Amino acid sequence: MASIGNIIFGSMIILIFVMSGFIILLLAIAFSGGQGFLRATNRSPVGNLRQDVVLDCSFSPKQDSQGRSGDVSVTWKKVGLTGVVYRYQNRAPDLVDQNPTFKDRTQLFPNALASGNASLLLQRVREQDQGVYQCIVSAPSGKGSINIHLWVAAYSAPKFKQVGTNLTAEAQRWFPKPNAAWADHTGRALNSSTQFFNNSAGIFRVMSTLLEPAHRDETYTLVISNHLVIAISEATLTGDSDVPVRTDFTFNTASPRLLTSCLAPTLLSFCLLLT
Ligand SMILES: *[C@@H]1O[C@H](CO)[C@@H](O)[C@H](O)[C@H]1NC(C)=O
Ligand SMILES: *[C@@H]1O[C@H](CO)[C@@H](O)[C@H](O)[C@H]1NC(C)=O
Ligand SMILES: *[C@@H]1O[C@H](CO)[C@@H](O)[C@H](O)[C@H]1NC(C)=O
């Protein structure tokens, strides 16, 4: 009959095997293909509708003794779309084959190319821009391609207004339609009523009113969120009608990003602690 000690010992051995397998798997993924040559700090950015977004992509340049980096060609494509999003080769943009969707909306940072920055600036983001983009780089120092998943949303920080004991918050641009929830400084949920006004192009203006009396010196938290963006706003009432607010945005594309971070060997041990 196995004693408790034996069972614990056995479980530890199994755990160690599982962990080693996991490390080997991560290393295998990290060092396969062109993954090592190209990097992106954010593999799943969230673009804010009608604003600009940068799709990250960088590589290790090799410079000769004069500090030149040689000919670099960079092609950005979007999965499922014909033509290119942007192409740069022979030291100039080559847009003959550019998909019309991206006409006059894309560029690289040509001055940063020599230092290994192949990031794409996408201007005036549209809903249809959402999808998987490929950054393909060919340089004297190596070749590779990397996928970036762009998500599209609309988000803006709310403004708070206090009239008597009534507290209202209004945010101008949200998409997809978000939820709004209030809490006091202890985290207790507060009753509220939220209205949505559909602006042109389906972007929502959000107006949320606290249904309980708001007190001076209390700190109120409003969370506006949809499946992509979480905006946490905090305001301490001072008695002024214009309430100073601090808003932090976080993006809920966390699982692919965590995986990407885990592929960086330096973060490996941290990721293992998380698992
Ligand atoms: C590339 O350069 C642009 C413009 O300077 C900058 O916004 C972006 O963060 C850079 N990307 C990387 C990965 O360094
Ligand atoms: C506060 O809101 C209530 C309900 O909407 C309204 O009846 C009242 O007039 C408001 N008070 C002030 C000072 O605006
Ligand atoms: C929230 O407000 C609604 C409508 O005014 C009311 O029916 C409900 O009881 C309130 N809930 C709480 C927890 O105060």
Ligand SMILES: *[C@@H]1O[C@H](CO)[C@@H](O)[C@H](O)[C@H]1NC(C)=O
């Ligand atoms: C919002 O308005 C746009 C155009 O004004 C319309 O096409 C869209 O269906 C509306 N969306 C909702 C959820 O009401």
